[in-house]
Amino acid sequence: MTKDRRKGSVLHLHSGPRSVGCLSQSTGKGGQTCISPGMGEIVWIVLFVMVFVSCSALLDLSGVHWVNATWMGSTTIPCTYTLSEGFTLQTLSWSIERDYSISTIFRRDDSGDHILLSRFRGRVSIPKHSPGNASLLIENLEIPDSGHYTCQVIWRSENKSLITKEVTTTVKVVKVPATKPIVRAGEPGLSVPAGSSASLTCEASGSPPLRYRWFRGTPGTAPRLLRSESELAWGSLRPSDAGTYFCEAEGRVGAAQRSDAVELVVTGAAPAVPTPVPYALSAALGAAALGAILAARLRRRRSEPLYEVAFRSSADVTGLGTDEEAPVKCLHKETNVKSETSNDTFTMKDSSHGSISVGKKHEYENLMSAMELEYEMEKPE
DSSP states (O other): OEEETTTTEEEEEEOOSSSTTEEEEEOSSSOEEEEOHHHHHHHHHHHHHHHHHHHHHHSOEEEOSEEEEETTSOEEEOEEEOOOTTEEEEEEEEEEEETTEEEEEEEEETTEEEEOSGGGTTTEEOOSSOTTBOOEEEOSOOGGGOEEEEEEEEEEETTSOEEEEEEEEEEEEEOOOOOOOEEEEOTTOSEEETTOOEEEEEEOOSSSOOEEEEEESOBTBOOEEEESSSEEEESSOOGGGOEEEEEEEEOSSSOOEEOOOEEEEEESOOOOOOOOHHHHHHHHHHHHHHHHHHHHHHHHHHHSOOOEEEEEEOSOBOOOOSSOOOEEEEEEOOTTOOSOOEEEEEEOEETTTEEOOOOOOSOOTTOOBOOOEEEEEEOOO
């Protein structure tokens, strides 16, 4: 029984032997209007359709029908829906139809995100923290990526019923040549005071990668190539940097495109740059002082006499007594003198065994070993 607040009437559903499912209305005056069974079924169908349309309106899914994408570039296929109270997202999926074959690319459910088609792994993504946004981003587009893409969303209501919506978009991947580039000047523009920083940026679109070149000079003459990058920058402008500049952009397909020329104006004079004289002078003085010290030490070492000691074994060693002394000959030579000048003799003693005598003997009967130690100390020329 349902009350109609607007009219104060009550709807009754009767069943009888003649009129099964008769829908009657009590007017409150004792009167009753009975509707035929066919009319009752129609009413129920209308109510069901109204409820379904109401839910469908709350769960709206929208997209576009056609997308032109650039080869080797990236594109986003739009797919958005409206959130509705009492409904939760059950499944979100993207599929592609190409050459009469349908394959699922992406699927999101309670277990997470899954990329099911291997050739799209690492190239597709869907926003995770943007409720209502199911748009598909495809990167590094190839020609075989063209096809019909379908975004499908399934919601679950509180009574466990499921509602499915989907939208299909046709994607065409084409090779696009570079467009005519545009030169954009950074702050403060094309009129810059001397000593300030400035930059010019070359912008174009087309199938990446795009190659850029900067030139100085008027188009039609012999320009001078400055740089092979998209940006031309100066850290400190000089008056000589003023002039006409333009750029070129070239893609994988098509010819290079040239921008319009721009005129860079440098105002004022360049600030004087101080010469680092104190630093250079101190470095030179330090080097000179270090050189003088090294030269003095080298002269001092050269003035000191150098000696050489030679050991030769050409004599016999006789029985040694503890109290005997042996004369040892030392040969001294003066600088620049080749002949011997004097023969001196000195005594050599051993701290632990006393003195030892070294000499030449003519007696060989008691000889145990033969050795003569001759020390020659010479001053080099």
